[in-house]
Amino acid sequence: MAVTRITALTFILAVFYVCGSTNAAPNGRILEGNDAAAGAYPWVVSVRVDNSHVAVGNIIDASHIITSGHVVSELGSRAIAVSRVSVRVGSINQYAGGQIVNVESINIHPSYGNFLNDVAIIRLQKPLTFSAKIAAIALATAEDNESLVEGTEVAVAGWGLQLSGASPYKLQQATLKVLSSHECEYQAGYGYDSVLCLEHGVNQGIARGDDGAGVVVNKKLVGVASFFFGAGGTKFPDVSSRVSYYSNWIAETIAASNDA
Known part of the structure; x- marks a missing residue:
C-alpha cells in the first residue's frame, strides 16, 4: 500500500530525528544488544566524518x-x-x-527528504581486498522482499549508544522483527512501500550511531536503518529503507560511478 502523507503524529514523535545535516548528531543505536564476534558481519563498516564514527555502512562490492x-x-x-x-x-x-579507506564519491538518492529515500552510495578511492573479515553482502531482490512477512526476524549490527549513554567500542548485534506496512501505518504513519519497519521491545532497537545499519535476513541486505522515534527504544517501530525498492537506483548509481 503506497501512502503519500506524513502525519502530524509522525512529525511530533520524530522531533529528535536529524534529517539533513551531519553538523548535528544523527540518530540511531542498537539498545541492549550483544557483542558481535570478529568476522560475524564482514560487510559492516564504520562510516566516519571528520575522523569520528557517525554511522554504519554495508559493503555491497569491493568499491561501494x-x-x-x-x-x-x-x-x-x-x-x-x-x-x-x-x-x-x-x-x-x-x-x-x-x-581506514578514503572516499572518492558520495551519491545520495535524488529524492531524499522528509524522512524518505534515505539511502546513499559511497565509492571508495581504492577497491577492498576481501578476506574473512571484509566481504560484500548480497542485496535483497523483489522475491526476497515478498518473504518479509510480519514477524520475520532480522539481524541488525552497529555501534550506537547504549542505555547508559556510552558509545560501545565493540560492534553490537540484535534481532528485531518485521512489522507489516499496514501495522506500521497504524502505529506510526509509515506504511510506505519504500520503507521496512521493525518492531522491538521498549529500550531496544536502533539509536544514535546505528544510522545506516544493515537489516539482514539469510545474509541478504533487506534494509538500511534510517531513523527511530523520540529518543529511541520507544514502543514505536524503527524505520529503515527497503533495499529491493531501490534496486534500479543502486545498480544505475554503481554503473555511473564505475564509468566516471
Whole structure:
C-alpha cells in the first residue's frame, strides 16, 4: 500500500530525528544488544566524518558502500565534502583495527527528504581486498522482499549508544522483527512501500550511531536503518529503507560511478 502523507503524529514523535545535516548528531543505536564476534558481519563498516564514527555502512562490492543518506548530507541530496568522509573496514572495534579507506564519491538518492529515500552510495578511492573479515553482502531482490512477512526476524549490527549513554567500542548485534506496512501505518504513519519497519521491545532497537545499519535476513541486505522515534527504544517501530525498492537506483548509481 503506497501512502503519500506524513502525519502530524509522525512529525511530533520524530522531533529528535536529524534529517539533513551531519553538523548535528544523527540518530540511531542498537539498545541492549550483544557483542558481535570478529568476522560475524564482514560487510559492516564504520562510516566516519571528520575522523569520528557517525554511522554504519554495508559493503555491497569491493568499491561501494551503502548507508543512510542523512549521515552524509549537507543539504538534501547534496553530499558533504568527500574529504571529510572515510570508512573503517575489517574491524568490530569502531576505534581501532582493520583499515581506514578514503572516499572518492558520495551519491545520495535524488529524492531524499522528509524522512524518505534515505539511502546513499559511497565509492571508495581504492577497491577492498576481501578476506574473512571484509566481504560484500548480497542485496535483497523483489522475491526476497515478498518473504518479509510480519514477524520475520532480522539481524541488525552497529555501534550506537547504549542505555547508559556510552558509545560501545565493540560492534553490537540484535534481532528485531518485521512489522507489516499496514501495522506500521497504524502505529506510526509509515506504511510506505519504500520503507521496512521493525518492531522491538521498549529500550531496544536502533539509536544514535546505528544510522545506516544493515537489516539482514539469510545474509541478504533487506534494509538500511534510517531513523527511530523520540529518543529511541520507544514502543514505536524503527524505520529503515527497503533495499529491493531501490534496486534500479543502486545498480544505475554503481554503473555511473564505475564509468566516471
